[in-house]
Amino acid sequence: MWAGYLSFYGTELPPEVSERTWARFLEPAPGFAGLIAEAEGRPVGFAHAILHPGTWSPKPVCYLEDLFVAPYARGLGAGRALIEALAQKGRAEGWLRIYWQTAADNNNAQALYDKVAQRTDWLRYDLDL
16 A cells, blocks of 8 residues: 555655655654554555644644555545544544645545544645755
């Protein structure tokens, strides 16, 4: 599924980056959360999230960095289930919010996100180092 996710976004990563990413989510490491959605005993989607402190509240905030559902499983509720499971974890642990971003042309994802969260007017900027 990870390869499908990278392909969907038209990117490649060195194997060591992918291995380290998955290790962080499979190991019990504070500040990281990994979730898998299953259908009929098979993994069909995943979510990776990073918990961090914020400056506007004493409660931590969560960045949903990766959310992917395999193309054959889209429309079956896996994406919503992953977001809801992460939200349930956040409520139980006292997080302030979960936030994420998506490509401007990813209309299918936006249709789901508009149902489960509030779209903001903020823009994102990147400064590569």
